[in-house]
Amino acid sequence: MSKLLTKKEAVEFLGLDDKTFDNYFKNAAEFPCIDRNGGRGRFYFDEDVLRKWKDSLAWRTVDLNKDDYALCLDFALAQHFRNYVQSDFGTGRQREFGQKITNWVKGQLGEVAVKKFLKREFNVDIELDFDIRDKIVLQDITAVKENGKMRTPKIGIGIKSSKPKSAFLVLGENEIRIKERRSDIYIYCRPNIPDDHLLRLTKEEVNEAVKNKPHYSKYKDLMPDFINIPCEVVGWCHYTDLRETKSIPGQEFDGVRFVKESGLLRKSKKDWEELTKQL
Incomplete structure (x- = not known):
């Protein structure tokens, strides 16, 4: 089972600043969060999904x-x-x-x-x-x-x-x-x-x-x-x-x-x- 990361951990894992992370996550559809119960509660992210995104970014840079x-x-x-x-x-x-x-x-x-x-x-x-x-x-x-x-x-x-x-x-x-x-x-x-x-x-x-x-x-x-x-x-x-x-x-x-x-x-x-x- 893949590891779940808090938003703070996800920001650190990807090496993005908070504003860019929020923009990519909320507006750009770059990567999703884990489904939340009724849209409430803390944001969590799948480390494997973020790693795949990070690897793709590196390949395209x-x-x-x-x-x-x-x-x-x-x-x-x-x-x-x-x-x-x-x-x-x-x-x-x-x-x-x-x-x-x-x-x-x-x-x-x-x-x-x-x-x-x-x-x-x-x-x-x-x-x-x-x-x-x-x-x-x-x-x-x-x-x-x-x-x-x-x-x-x-x-x-x-x-x-x-x-x-x-x-x-x-x-x-x-x-x-x-x-x-x-x-x-x-x-x-x-x-x-x-x-x-x-x-x-x-x-x-x-x-x-x-x-x-x-x-x-x-x-x-x-x-x-x-x-x-x-x-x-x-x-x-x-x-x-x-x-x-x-x-x-x-x-x-x-x-x-x-x-x-x-x-x-x-x-x-x-x-x-x-x-x-x-x-």
Whole structure:
């Protein structure tokens, strides 16, 4: 008989923070608790079920190195500066720099993770679209290698990324309703990019600039190094698997969205093998 864990023990066993655990358990359908009597009483979890989930997470997680990050940062900076003019300096547009760069980098990290995951686990080579375009990029996977040559994929693939604690794959209304913009399959990723990623990249330059300043001693040993960025390739679904809604737990949308709980995405090895055959 498998061991039952209390919620506190389950949180420790999975190595998640309380908020992420609750989000995965209550909203994302990532793992269940043991049935409770009439929905009352303490939460208990099956250790074997959690171990299987933890092993699946480890299998689907890709480590992204500094070169992977630099590729994504290069894309983000090109996006930022393509419409940049000097008059933007000091404006609201300029002050949004950090958040915009993080969002772009996050999205590209997910794409690189999918590429590395498919190569590592299934020896499938794909090409991604990292070109800077004026028009919306319709599909994220632009080519698949077959018999030593790259060919156009048989289906459209969109790759979406969000924060590690996010419980839902979320698509905008136009992404689904407008046929020309829609993908057949959506892959969801959760890259764990630190908020201070730019500081980590430029640590030496920052240290050099502030080493003689009055407060340097207070934080000089706290300056973080750049480390590999883990990215969970969560799973995938067909666009018809998405449900239409105007809200998810904790968030009201300003219109219609199409969503899927991350725990209900297709994520087993058999599921991924099925996807590779469709490419």
